[in-house]
Ligand SMILES: [Zn+2]
Ligand SMILES: [Zn+2]
């Protein structure tokens with residue numbers, strides 16, 4: 001019975017609202033407020049109709065806006081009054097799939113506090129059950145095989161619910177009401193351990209105990225998790241960690257470490273504002289933290305590194321293992337370097353043969369590879385270095401001002417390193433999870449699957465394909481193949497323009513920006529290797545207003561792996577043939593090679609021209625003796641950042657920037673070349689006087705940040721975008737932002753997508769969709 005002022009409202013909610021406990025939340029709320037009506041999951045989100053006292057309806061709407069379940073992300077909510085129909089109660093209706101085509105699937109969610117309590121409660125029927133979950137937590141995107149989000153469309157469909165689980169699943173007041181991932185020891189997945197020969201050596205609790213014994217004894221265990229296999233090894237045993245490094249052929253690249261709790265992390269690392277929140281969030285990413293000195297964490301987890309990638313248990317299996325082990329473990333992606341993470345237990349024995357001693361396996365299939373996401377906090381906020389589990393498949397919404405100019409749907413295939421792919425449809429872009437470097441068949445297969453996923457998730461077929469300008473990227477070849485098969489246009493997007501557009505789109509920027517796109521290298525519009533670029537850009541076009549003074553990279557790709565070659569190149573450019581070898585010790589093997597490298601520079605053979613800021617960082621890192629040969633991408637720049645960060649606390653504001661004069665280009669008075677050579681001369685001078693390396697490293701960062709400020713002041717465009725792999729460097733990003741903001745500029749950095757090539761596909765998609773929109777309008 002409705003008394004007082006009664007009304008009925010229809011509420012449509014878009015965003016991540018399926019598989020996060022949204023319907024039970026609304027159900028309980030409606031009953032509490034004495035409202036009638038219904039809620040239903042559609043392929044486009046949820047639809048609600050509520051009827052009752054106007055004041056109660058108002059309170060429900062208020063709660064929807066402010067008090068959603070932790071995993072939910074309401075992107076859009078529209079409310080309209082409809083005629084009252086007088087239902088007798090509030091109900092949850094079966095899912096419908098009609099008409100709509102928008103995406104509502106949740107990313108995977110870390111185990112919630114309620115489920116952890118049950119896990120360790122001896123009286124609970126799910127006591128120590130490694131796959132318990134509820135509407136607030138558990139695997140989601142990694143197990144979804146179709147829409148709408150129902151158990152039949154997940155890899156859990158093979159596990160029929162037992163009577164007890166079914167009762168919970170059907171009770172609207174239960175927190176497992178329609179929890180599609182729910183399971184128990186009676187009806188759900190089990191656990192076994194395989195030896196290297198594929199024979200089962202233990203099951204269930206026995207498998208857990210055996211895993212812990214092997215890790216304690218220094219063994220390497222491949223553990224099947226949410227989105228793929230991890231390799232686990234004791235993080236306090238240098239011997240065990242070095243064995244893993246040798247087998248994985250990964251001598252230096254830092255390993256991620258799992259800790260049992262936030263308290264455990266505090267014993268090994270310092271936590272800055274925001275970091276604990278990320279670690280304990282439902283997204284549960286790896287967070288890059290400052291390490292404390294002298295803890296039991298062995299040096300080998302991140303050799304020569306003051307930071308470590310830390311994470312907390314995010315599935316019940318992790319909680320069980322971590323409580324038993326009582327110490328940090330390395331939990332690194334189960335793959336050979338830069339391949340996608342391994343997901344399949346049959347394949348794992350082939351791909352991790354000779355790496356893992358044993359395999360801890362469960363029988364819930366993983367629908368797609370999903371690596372751990374990686375986040376780093378800068379002063380201004382988080383930087384997402386790798387976007388995958390917990391963050392994908394969240395959409396990126398484009399504001400109306402951009403959406404009205406785009407035509408689509410457009411598929412973008414990204415670059416080569418740290419690849420992701422994206423699909424843009426009307427006002428939203430869905431960016432795939434991190435898929436790895438496209439140099440292996442596994443990665444290419446993962447890319448093809450991701451392209452299929454994006455299409456069924458958004459229910460659209462691409463009407464154009466976008467790719468990089470680089471003719472030899474595998475992604476470019478794939479785009480050519482798809483465009484021809486689908487008979488749709490192929491749009492090639494310049495690398496650095498795509499970087500800038502990705503950051504613009506994230507912020508919903510329209511109009512002109514000054515884009516600072518600094519990275520290792522990308523194919524420039526003049527065919528040379530760009531990477532230290534200042535672009536005056538809109539989505540439609542970009543113009544290179546300034547760039548680094550070009551130099552030659554002896555050996556091309558080899559120079560990217562050997563910072564000492566970049567150092568020779570930079571010295572050659574600064575001092576010529578005579579001063580070039582001054583820093584290279586006589587009588588060493590490298591001296592002989594270096595002479596050959598100099599000969600290559602002199603004759604300009606196999607030495608492509610570049611303006612790469614990444615290689616300038618490499619060169620300075622090498623000159624400071626921090627890294628001569630890199631075993632992973634970005635190693636030298638990381639070392640230089642770290643060296644400079646150490647100094648920032650003491651010399652902040654004291655040391656002047658080195659000069660990097662801006663030289664006007666011939667016949668183009670408002671186009672500049674940033675001449676870094678005077679800086680290199682001064683660095684060489686500082687080194688010969690024995691000045692502290694940390695201060696030189698800090699001054700170098702300050703100098704390139706000052707360069708950004710100088711160019712921004714000359715160009716005079718208010719919005720400045722900072723993008724490209726170089727801006728994974730927190731010291732650089734913080735200094736550049738501070739410099740720009742103190743001069744009244746608006747500095748825009750990435751928030752949701754990586755500044756590295758993992759964000760390229762977003763930029764490619766928006767640029768191509770705008771170009772398509774313009775072409776189609778001109779035809780009409
Ligand atoms: Zn839960
Ligand atoms: Zn059950």
Ligand SMILES: [Zn+2]
Pocket residue numbers: 495499519520521522724725756757
């Ligand atoms: Zn790039």
